Amino acid sequence: MLSKKKISFIVSLQKKKAREEHRLFTIEGDKLxxxxxSAGQKVKILVAKPEFLNSLLPSHRQEIEEIIPCSYEELxxxxxxxxxxxxxxxxxxxxxxxxxxxxAKGLAVALDFIQDPGNLxxxxxxxxxxxIRTIYCSENCVDVFNPKVIQASxxxxxxxxxxxxxxxxxxxxxxxxxxxxxxxxxDGSSVYSLEPENRGIIFFGNESRGISPDxxxxxxxxxxxxxxxxxxxxxxxxxxxxxxxxxxxEFTRRxx
Numbered sequence: 001m002l003s004k005k006k007i008s009f010i011v012s013l014q015k016k017k018a019r020e021e022h023r024l025f026t027i028e029g030d031k032l033x034x035x036x037x038s039a040g041q042k043v044k045i046l047v048a049k050p051e052f053l054n055s056l057l058p059s060h061r062q063e064i065e066e067i068i069p070c071s072y073e074e075l076x077x078x079x080x081x082x083x084x085x086x087x088x089x090x091x092x093x094x095x096x097x098x099x100x101x102x103x104a105k106g107l108a109v110a111l112d113f114i115q116d117p118g119n120l121x122x123x124x125x126x127x128x129x130x131x132i133r134t135i136y137c138s139e140n141c142v143d144v145f146n147p148k149v150i151q152a153s154x155x156x157x158x159x160x161x162x163x164x165x166x167x168x169x170x171x172x173x174x175x176x177x178x179x180x181x182x183x184x185x186x187d188g189s190s191v192y193s194l195e196p197e198n199r200g201i202i203f204f205g206n207e208s209r210g211i212s213p214d215x216x217x218x219x220x221x222x223x224x225x226x227x228x229x230x231x232x233x234x235x236x237x238x239x240x241x242x243x244x245x246x247x248x249x250e251f252t253r254r255x256x
Contacts, residue, residue, distance in 0.1 A: 002047065002074045010045070010078045010090060016143045023093045025145035029085040035155040037063050041091055047078065048087035064089075080147040093145060096161045098136075104177065106199055107251060108134040110167055112215055113206040114141045114240065121152020122241030123204070128156035130252040135162045136170055136201070171218035174201055180220045182251075183211055184243060188222030191250050198255040202247060204240050223247065 012018040019025050024044060027036060030052060037060040047068045075084040109127055114120050120142050127135055144162040171181055180200040205211030225246050
């Protein structure tokens with residue numbers, strides 16, 4: 001049974017301040033919890049309905065510090081979802097540190113002031129699918145451990161490093177090392193006519209304002225998604241999550 005103290009603690013992790021203080025975040029859903037356990041991620045607390053607990057493998061149980069059986073009504077009290085799943089887990093935040101090799105070899109993504117959790121989750125999911133393992137976020141981007149980001153990423157957070165950093169420093173170092181910065185803009189060349197290198201940083205801006213003018217100065221190649229009627233307004237009508245999926249697909253297709 002869930003105590004009031006435990007309920008209060010788990011609910012508090014919906015706030016960024018509490019997540020950072022305890023270095024913990026929550027994940028929800030049968031599939032997501034199983035993916036974390038299968039990946040060997042340490043689970044501090046698992047709150048789940050008995051039928052879910054009974055289906056766990058012994059090897060998965062070994063990764064869990066505390067197991068709390070509960071009812072659907074109890075799950076509703078701690079869930080961030082309107083309709084809770086059968087399981088919710090509290091897990092440790094992974095260490096996501098920058099590595100000079102992340103940009104020296106292969107493709108990386110940079111994000112400026114992304115505010116919508118669903119967009120960030122979608123971009124993480126797309127990056128994982130297309131084999132891009134590093135995303136750099138400006139400090140004013142939404143928190144990657146926000147429950148809505150985790151939900152939208154559908155477990156892709158296990159395969160992608162999301163690093164919050166000063167993009168000015170990142171881009172200056174990239175240009176010094178002759179690494180191209182591809183900026184998604186309205187006035188760019190069609191991504192379908194691009195001949196990208198097999199390394200570089202693909203840069204996306206804020207949902208409504210696009211890339212900040214002071215960061216746009218670092219862009220070496222401006223790119224856009226032309227609409228099917230031949231105009232270059234496609235990237236304006238697509239949300240940033242959709243636009244990123246299209247552009248990452250084209251980059252990885254061509255680099256192959």
